[in-house]
Amino acid sequence: MTATKRPTSSTDAGSAAASLAAGTMASATQWQLVAGFLVVYIVWGSTYLAIHWGVESIPPFGMGAVRFLFAGSILYVWCRAHGAEKPTASQWKASAVIGTLLLFVGNGAVSWASQRVPSGLTSVLVATVPLWLVLCELWQGKRPDLLKVLGVLIGLAGVALLVMPTGAATATVDPLGAVVLACGSLSWTIGSLYSRTARQSASPALAIAMQMLVGGSLLLTLSLALGEWTPELHVTARSAASLLYLIVFGSLIGFSTYMWLLKVASPAAVGTYAYVNPAVAVMLGVLLAGERVPARAVAAMTVILGGVAMVSIAGGGARRMVTAMWRARR
Template sequence: MTNLKGNYASKLVACLLAVYIIWGSTYLGMKIATGVIPPFMLSAVRFLLAGAIMLTIGIIKEKTWPERKQLLSAMLIGVMLIGMGNTVTALGVHYMPSGLVALLVAAVPAWIIGFDWAFFSKQRPSTLTLLGIGVGFCGLFLLFNPFGSHHETREYPLWPVAVVTGGCISWALGTLLIKRLPMPAQLTGTGIQMFTGGVFALLLSFLMEPGAINTISQNTSEGILAYFYLVFVGSLVGFGSYSWLSKNAPPRLTATYAYVNPIVALILGFLVGKEALSPIVGVAAAIVISGVVLMTLGKKTSK
């Protein structure tokens, strides 16, 4: 019994660290990989390979194939989560510091709570949760305020903020729909989602990135390493750890990745990516992360 508890604790810590560090590091990975390959094409080749591998593993382990409704549901979720949500994140880090994009994505829990309240459960969030949402968005406004004193010295455009926000909304709605649609077995379903998202990103690339497919052969050794890191570590190991946590760990503990990832992304962006980390970015980051923490605590106290 003691050994079982010890094994569980060890695996819990290992999976948490994996999700914290791996998912936090994928922002810098995408930044490096999009140095040569355009964002939509990067997402396409990343998730086509990761999806094919995950789907193969799922079929071998789960020995089942989804029914038509399950297949269509998984494909829809793949477009919403991967094809739109993750793909525009790659677009965001191509034009903006990766740590700032991570802070934008940290607002996903707020979108999930808001949409769940408005369209699904109709359950009003707790006061603490609403306070957390307000605090988080105040931090984002401070960070990206176009009227702020730091606006003229900003070295990146603001239009990707709207695009990444749209991707966060798509991710939130897809997350809420997963539990309400007939879905395949877990690994098989995830493989279908990744592969479908990769196909959708490929279509976007053909439409919006003429000649992007030719950049694959021009990739640098650094870009190739970043690509394989995103596929095998970011997509497969990262998801595998998150999948285990979602089944075996308390939901509130698993949710802590939402406010650890931005910290990891900011630190790696500063140390490795040489991204600027000004005092106002530090203050805004602290406010955003505090808001996410309040949202998490609010979920604990709400009924």
Template sequence: MSRKLLVIGSFAAIYLLWGSTYLAIALGLKSIPPFILMALRSFCGGIVLLAVSGREIASASLGTWLQAGLCGLLFFVGCHGVLAFAQQSVPSGVAAIVLATIPFWILLIDLVFPTVRRPKPIALFALVPGFFGVGLVAWQNVKLAGISILPIIWLLASALSWSIGTVLSRRMSDQAPPTLLSGMQLSIGGVVLFALSWLTGEFDSFRPGDVSMISIAAALWLIIFGSVIGFTAYNWLLENVSTSLVSTYTFVNPVIAVMLGTLLLGEPFSRASLLGAGLVIVSVIVIWRAERSSDCARTRRSTEARGICHCTKPDSN
């Protein structure tokens, strides 16, 4: 498969599949406690990916496991666990909108702790319309749904946790293949989430026989599409595409989540929310173009000695 198709498919996974996971979480929470739901999502997805990795597991060093464990805690306990807990009192669309602050955290981290690929200034400015779009949709939903501020603070903290995990995971992307790395992070995060659900008493009140079919279907969707496919695509993109471009999924996810929440769960939506969604799309387009231009410039510089510009010729892989 060509690199171009892999990029398109991977972005489709984190744009569309991850956008639908907020609805799946809302449906899963109808009869499954939040930490148990996220533990099932992470641990089962991680075991599948570790099984697919096969003998590659033996090549992973102790240091790689430790770093993967730290990323797993940030991704799946600090972010997904808190997200599911907050979604007990927050509409799925609002949760996705608040998590759209992830690109701002990532850019801030990259500016404070620069790497080889620093974010372009235009990428930072391109986030401005998306920021106002997210704020507009969040304000509308908070006003209509009467949400308290505390769950919003939890969601902002979960966005920061995911951002730190993203930066750390990106910097260790050369230590293990994306599938293995994803499996390590998911399985470790899942184990900790199971422990957390036990410590909070969820297991005492959880009755597997009372779980509805719709919650089971939602959990399977989260495991297969949210974790196995989506998170593998995410780690692959972190290794092959600029982080600021990858982080645009957080602008698309709220649009998908709000649409699904409105259509299937009857969550509130308004013209102002539609305007906010339009601003989000503008940000994504501008960042795509900015990063595409940056990639082309780097390619020209690295190949001009041979008189080749891969940005102007079809992908032949």
């Protein structure tokens, strides 16, 4: 959809938000699009550091449970109050599957692995989702073109460079943390594939809220089963602030902006966050957390993101992205 050139107002913003909740199309000005992309690029890129700081004193699964239950409850009530229809049992079932794969397994893996892997490198390993997507398509019997296969091989070679020791040197990334992140990314990919055909709520925001409630409930169950919440637990101010940031900015503002962008811009253009988030995460990790990025890790990240970009280009993503961004300027 091309951007319109009418001035904005608080009424316009409220109408756009309500249309997102109800599942209708919205329009946007050029400045709104720029602001939306900056939110998805910077806010989502910063969540990796927020998770890293959060798990310093908050149990990983407990933190995810609090984050998604709070954000999901707020978003669910807001959507229903702004016209979203009451979800059916089949829609809850679909959201349960997606919430389990994306948030319980996928995001839970990120939270747990953040105890062992620097935030910047975590974001790079999570960015391998497009590679898993191609592998899943192969499993389904689809025959991707040669460029996609080459992109996957290059990306996986980058992952190997990142996690495998060479000679007397140790691995750049904790191997167990990397394996958990890989499993989480695979789960996220499967959930994303399922979501393409799942019968979800007509309101994208309500569907996300339902997924958050399911994922948060499962994370809470796991957290309680593992005994994460003990009387000796002491939550630091930095961890508490990080959790609040994840609830408000990472989940509510970030997800809502993402879904709004899908309404007013090309999915290919919106998908560019996968390339920008790792750069933002690495930069913030170095500047704010004092994380070191060895030369070998930089080389591995370059190889991984190069493979991911090649997969996207093979699918025509680059051409659609440029077209969408050009239209957004008009």
